Amino acid sequence: MDISATPQPAGTDAVNLGDASATPPAKRTSHAKAIAAITLGNGLEFFDFTIYSFFATIIGKLYFPVEGQLAQLMLAVGTFGVGFIMRPVGGIVLGAYADRAGRKAAMSLTLWLMTLGSAIIAFAPTYAAIGIAAPLLVILARLIQGFALGGEIGASTSLLLEYGSDKTRGFYGSWQFVSQGLNTVCGSLLGVALAAALSTAALESWGWRVPFVIGMAMGPIGIYIRRHLDETLPGVEDGTVSAAQAPDAQPVRKLFREHSRVITTGVLTTIGGTAANYIVLFYLSTYAIRILHFPMSSALWAAWTAAIVTVICSPFAGSLSDRVGRKRVLWISRVMLIVAVYPAFMIINALPTVPVLLSVVAVLAVLAVLAVFVAFTAVPNIVMLPEMFPREIRATGMSIVYCLGVSIFGGFAQFFATWLIQVSGSNLAPAWYLIGCGAVSLLPLPFMRETAGRAID
Template identity: 95%
Template sequence: MDYSATPQPAGTDTLNLADASSMQPAKRTSHAKAIAAITLGNGLEFFDFTIYSFFATIIGKLYFPVEGQLAQLMLAAGTFGVGFIMRPVGGIILGAYADRAGRKAAMSLTLWMMTLGSAIIAFAPTYAAIGIAAPMLIILARLIQGFALGGEVGASTSLLLEYGSDKTRGFYGSWQFVSQGLNTVCGSLLGVALAAGLSTAALESWGWRVPFVIGMAMGPIGIYIRRHLNETLPGVEDGTVSAAQAPDAQPVRKLFREHSRVITTGVLTTIGGTAANYIVLFYLSTYAIRILHLPMSSALWAAWTAAIVTVICSPIAGSLSDRVGRKRVLWISRVMLIVAVYPAFMIINASPTVPVLLSVVAVLAVFVAFTAVPNIVMLPELFPRKIRATGMSIVYCLGVSIFGGFAQFFATWLIQISGSNLAPAWYLIGCGVVSLLPLPFMRETAGKAID
């Protein structure tokens, strides 16, 4: 089965007039299959990586036996963030590999590494069984997964954009964020089913391991699906490449030497979107359990609601950014998010019920989709094809590593030192304001040739 036709370079919207009638329908169909293949593989990796956050409270109890539930949650959330430390390293190494060996080769490698990380978590003995070695195994698994995702995002997002044209890159790139939402839907539904169907003892004994076993088993499926994609880096698969198209031998050195300004502005812009993404999509379910004292089975619906909203809104946000520009969509939606987040936290604390929580999460998720999609689409557009995966990986991972990966830790820590349940809102507002500062200095990429 062939999942994709040979992709056109960005900006080539026209076909030979003699063949247009016969080729155009097949081209649309094959590109739709290509998007599905890239999205599914990426979703499998994020399923493995983010399911950890849904069971952070249980993992904290089993692997970090310190006094106090809040302290356990901070250690579990901190371990979640440890995986993000390796993202820039993975972004540099695997991003450079994607720019030399091709997008497909890099994405297959990252899937194997994610499978390994999930297997370690799925079968790691608890602290009661092996002592300090137990949390060390969890940390090792998170480091492996973080390294893998550091390269995955750059390679898969670059591939999505390179299948699009100057007029459709926003829509194509939006499926990167759709894949993250889809994995969250699957993860949260599975979490709800396990929490509702198992006793507390069974859930803490073996039930929480089930999602990691599933993620481990699905790795080979993603690899099989992706092997049918066509490569978009010229000359990688057929060996016919000109000197002008040849992959750069030192993409990292060239990136920092010639594009340092783009890296700086890209990282700063990413801070606001990634902080909002990880707080709204992942942290609010934990917040509902520990801070609002809602039942686990009910609170996990918050993650499901946020994911469904982002899945629906992301392609709309991508298409809108193709029409009116990435910067305009990003600016308006991020300002609206900054204005809305503090009242949102006030509302759910004043009325800590499931319907109120889900309503607030749904509204915030709309803003998150419209601010995150143009951001993640714009980043790879700022770099030429030969170093695009490396550039995208480094910029995105540097922004995500601290302000996204440790968002849950920072939010919990701020609650502890301030004594205010509204502290996570302060974190989002601060990150959002900082992320707007470099936007006027970034060039608009919508509708313009990038190669």
């Protein structure tokens, strides 16, 4: 791949670069730099999500002083899920903005909103200081971040795919998931370092706030980097848009009027991948700490292992989907995940009875296997979604479909898993949640068209 090549509309081959009828882009951006800039916002959000999830027990104690540690945890992870309620709203508002004003404008706005959310959490006084206003501030921050990511995911994933060709879109789209894993790794490593370096009192007093301050500082840097991206929505930056290329004035109405079936199948397919992603990469560390009583440092290392495995596997999953098809990779990997998840939870729950070192090693091995399946099921899923819509409504369509699927079954996965443990009395309940979501997500797959290797515009 020529890393100095300019982004071309999907379906445009390299031999067409010299076509005099083509409109040359204003700048030449290396694809490596472009991928980093595009995925930065999504990665930043997952950095914050990771930190929030890892320190959910501390946040629950400081901001939700109810009786019982499990009740505190439920309120904390429930607040984690509150941000997902705003994702569909952000997907509609900011996705439509990306389809009218351009991908770059929308992504800059989402980064400013994410920065604001991080700042609120970083400096919010605790319940002991200001009472009920404290948890309300945390909820407000999560709502702002959820709104922002609802628009970020559609604009950035659409831009990634529009930088690729018909033969490389899966590989390009996989970097969206790589960014999630990398920032999960960064967040977990920071959590491990803070847990090891600080006393419990210092960690609860101010240490847990440090990652949110770092996330807040990353926003303006990302906005500066994104200024150098090439816009892929025709005519937005240079004003040369033709009547045929003009952005749709009402992308949301067009989307629901002409693509309602695609929305339904896309949402159902997303359920399985997002539930697996949020349980394996985010919830299992909290599960290990609160349910299995693992040391915090060991549980955070487990999350780091799962994240780094997804980082390594995701580009391979995207490339494989380019060669053999999105549906085939998604189907096989999701079935394997469904089969493996219950035995995996049985193994993890049996480990506290063995020596600590052996139990930690076994947990890491189990999570590594699950993370491989998560990568190979999530990557083709996230690539397929924007491919199902035409360019003029792609960001809106991707945002709405992804956010509807993620909002309930991903954002509240931790809450549902904890609640199921409480009502059933079984520590294996989260496995049944993943199995159910995975099975439902396979139902629409036979009715979806294969998008790999085909022009999307």
